[in-house]
Amino acid sequence: MSLIFYYAPMSTASVTSLVLEELELKCEKIRVDLKKNETRTPEHLKLNPNGKVPLLVHDGTPLWESAAITMYLGELFGVEKGLYPAPGPKRGEAMKWIVWANVTLVEAVVRWAANTQGWWPEEQRNAKAGEAGKADMHGCLKILDSALADRAFLLHEYSLADTHLHSFMDWLRHMNVDFAPYENLNRWGEKCSSRPAYTRLMAQQG
Ligand SMILES: N[C@@H](CCC(=O)N[C@@H](CS)C(=O)NCC(=O)O)C(=O)O
Known part of the structure; x- marks a missing residue:
């Protein structure tokens, strides 16, 4: 199997980095420099005409849009690992949060x-x-906070829906959004941050 992941630090690709880390998938990582417009080269545009990262090429098929990538990887590699629900209502809930x-x-x-x-x-x-x-x-954020009031994770058990949303929350924290009103969200965020995959990724980026 071949997986090639085009990413830039501190970008939407961070969501996919975390998903790949949770799934412990080996892939070739290609770092692109957004300041140098490296997503706008003819080679990159051929794979992703939007000129953006994340971009994942799986066995020659280019995939873009972080939500689609999370759901695709979840479906292919996450079910057996207990990180993504099998088809059915729980799968629907995971998709609902990721797309939301x-x-x-x-x-x-x-x-x-x-x-x-x-x-x-x-x-x-x-x-x-x-x-x-x-x-x-x-x-x-209030909707997310309320959804987490009666559960540790979005689908009760940890799943890639948590991985995906937690990465978005990191982005908002980085933009200094005030999370003080969101007690449940903060509790959930701490649990997500204590995952080994998150710790490993932070250490790599260190
Ligand atoms: N909706 C896309 C957004 C991707 C996106 O906006 N990527 C930005 C970085 S955060 C990018 O690659 N920008 C480079 C450019 O526009 O030249 C996703 O979720 O994958």
Whole structure:
């Protein structure tokens, strides 16, 4: 089997790095420099026309979109390892959270950060849209916090849905989002951070 993983540190590819580490999958890792536009070379664009990472090439098939990659790896390699549910309602719940993070949560985060954190040029920013994005982002965090009120992990047992969402929470913490109101989320985050795979990955990045 051949797995080639194109990544950049401190990017959405970190989600896939953590998923690969949880699954203990051996792969060839190719680091790209986003500042040098290395995702925009003809070679990279041939594999991912979006010009982005993460990009995973499995036995010659290029896969992009972190949510799709998590679900794909979970389905292929996670079920036997007890890290991804077999097809059925539990699988549906895992997919629900993974897609929610990439679509609903990220949409709100981008509205907040792009308008207020210097992601977009000044003339494209709108402070009120940024405030609305921030409120919606916190609305999402509240949903996640409430979902974790009666359980240790999203599906009760640890799964790649936790891996995926925990990595997104790391990104928000890095952006200094205030997590103080979210007791359940913080408790869950500590448990996720104490996973051997997370510790190994942090040490590698050290
Ligand atoms: N929706 C995509 C987002 C991927 C993405 O935005 N990647 C950024 C880094 S965080 C990137 O590669 N940017 C390079 C560029 O746009 O040139 C996913 O979840 O995989």
